Amino acid sequence: MKIAQVGNVIEFKDGLQGIVEKVNENSVIVDLTYMDNYRELELEHKTVVNHKNYIIIAEQI
Structure with missing residues (x-):
């Protein structure tokens, strides 16, 4: 599991x-x-x- 960093865009919950x-x-x-x-x-x-409930969709913007 990769942990998001500040500035990352994540997707979660539907x-x-x-x-x-x-x-x-x-x-x-x-x-x-x-x-x-x-x-x-x-x-x-x-x-x-x-951390278990999201995926990273874009690295730091």
């Missing part, structure tokens, strides 16, 4: 995507405003995702 803002021991904090349809989904700005 196609949600975000930019990693902080890497913790067991999880990452993700900025969800990266998605074009962010406002339509009515989500919080940030969320926490366990």
Whole structure:
């Protein structure tokens, strides 16, 4: 399992995507405003995702 780094774009939970803002021991904090349809989904700005529950789709941008 490859752990995401700050700036990576990850995908998790049924196609949600975000930019990693902080890497913790067991999880990452993700900025969800990266998605074009962010406002339509009515989500919080940030969320926490366990390392087991995402895939990296783009290296540091």
